[in-house]
Amino acid sequence: MALVAARGTLLRAGVRLGTEAAACGRNGTRRSASHRVLVEPDAAAGIATIKFKNPPVNSLTLEFLTELIICLEKLENDKTFRGVILTSNSPGIFSAGLDLREMCGKNPAHYAEYWRAVQELWLKLYVSNMILVAAINGASPAGGCLMSLSCDYRVLADNPRYKVGLNETLLGIVAPFWFRDTLVNTIGHRASERALQLGLLFPPAEALQVGMVDQVVPEDQVHSTALSVITQWLAIPDHARQLTKSMMRKATTDNLIKQREADIQNFVSFISRDSIQKSLQMYIEKLKQKKS
Numbered sequence: 001m002a003l004v005a006a007r008g009t010l011l012r013a014g015v016r017l018g019t020e021a022a023a024c025g026r027n028g029t030r031r032s033a034s035h036r037v038l039v040e041p042d043a044a045a046g047i048a049t050i051k052f053k054n055p056p057v058n059s060l061t062l063e064f065l066t067e068l069i070i071c072l073e074k075l076e077n078d079k080t081f082r083g084v085i086l087t088s089n090s091p092g093i094f095s096a097g098l099d100l101r102e103m104c105g106k107n108p109a110h111y112a113e114y115w116r117a118v119q120e121l122w123l124k125l126y127v128s129n130m131i132l133v134a135a136i137n138g139a140s141p142a143g144g145c146l147m148s149l150s151c152d153y154r155v156l157a158d159n160p161r162y163k164v165g166l167n168e169t170l171l172g173i174v175a176p177f178w179f180r181d182t183l184v185n186t187i188g189h190r191a192s193e194r195a196l197q198l199g200l201l202f203p204p205a206e207a208l209q210v211g212m213v214d215q216v217v218p219e220d221q222v223h224s225t226a227l228s229v230i231t232q233w234l235a236i237p238d239h240a241r242q243l244t245k246s247m248m249r250k251a252t253t254d255n256l257i258k259q260r261e262a263d264i265q266n267f268v269s270f271i272s273r274d275s276i277q278k279s280l281q282m283y284i285e286k287l288k289q290k291k292s
């Protein structure tokens with residue numbers, strides 16, 4: 001049902017499914033009919049690299065989310081691919097997280113559609129049967145960080161500008177329970193409590209120390225490290241690894257699935273509040289002023 005909704009969004013956005021499907025082809029050449037998601041398949045290795053290409057900052061617009069969801073679903077259903085590397089096509093920014101403009105000045109129906117797509121991406125990532133490795137080659141706040149936390153392994157480029165974390169409180173908004181759960185499952189309760197309340201964005205050394213990432217490597221080694229990690233993980237029999245992953249993660253996704261509609265309603269009513277709209281507008285303004 002979510003895929004049908006996602007396809008509806010894509011069609012409204014003018015993306016032709018026939019050509020979009022080609023973006024996830026398997027014949028070893030880059031196919032980029034999808035505008036915002038580049039897929040570099042290596043069928044022989046069973047690995048695909050997904051590169052985010054949604055300038056300027058890979059923020060999760062509804063169209064970008066929809067393309068990502070469809071792409072992941074196609075890879076998931078294609079038994080050729082057992083592992084996926086998620087990275088940015090624009091080194092410097094992995095993803096700026098949820099698109100602020102999707103959450104500002106729109107109507108409740110839009111907010112509901114948007115939030116359903118955010119939920120869907122997380123569900124697809126968190127319990128994917130594939131091995132997912134995030135090659136974090138740029139800044140990765142909030143929803144960008146959530147994407148990497150939803151992978152099985154995170155490699156971060158060693159650059160002090162590449163901070164990662166769930167900084168929602170700095171925007172005057174609140175990370176929902178399933179963002180929290182994903183963080184708690186990764187770094188533990190106490191560290192999450194501090195990180196979430198303070199909206200901490202961790203530079204590489206601190207991110208490694210607290211467990212937000214598994215490895216910090218020189219910038220030019222992020223992709224090769226992700227590849228060698230995935231190769232190690234591929235040596236584990238799929239059925240055993242997948243059942244183990246499910247055992248570790250399914251309760252967390254089930255928790256959202258059972259209250260998915262209520263979570264959408266919560267989001268819509270929270271984000272529609274005047275005070276929240278004002279906070280978001282001020283934050284967008286601050287980002288603009290930073291430039292001048």
Ligand SMILES: CC/C=C\C/C=C\CCCC/C=C/C(=O)SCCNC(=O)CCNC(=O)[C@H](O)C(C)(C)COP(=O)(O)OP(=O)(O)OC[C@H]1O[C@@H](n2cnc3c(N)ncnc32)[C@H](O)[C@@H]1OP(=O)(O)O
Nearest residue numbers: 059096097098099100139141142143174176266267270287
């Ligand atoms: C009770 C609870 C119930 C329910 C839930 C309720 C609440 C909702 C929870 C929602 C969870 C939210 C998750 C999120 O992901 S929110 C988004 C958080 N993201 C950020 O804070 C990142 C902001 N951006 C930055 O810090 C910098 O842009 C970044 C990424 C470090 C890059 O810096 P730089 O290279 O210098 O680029 P600029 O800052 O100049 O930005 C260029 C351009 O992009 C625009 N932009 C940046 N980030 C976003 C974004 N997230 N969305 C949309 N647009 C973005 C920026 O404004 C500039 O635009 P311009 O037009 O000026 O060129």
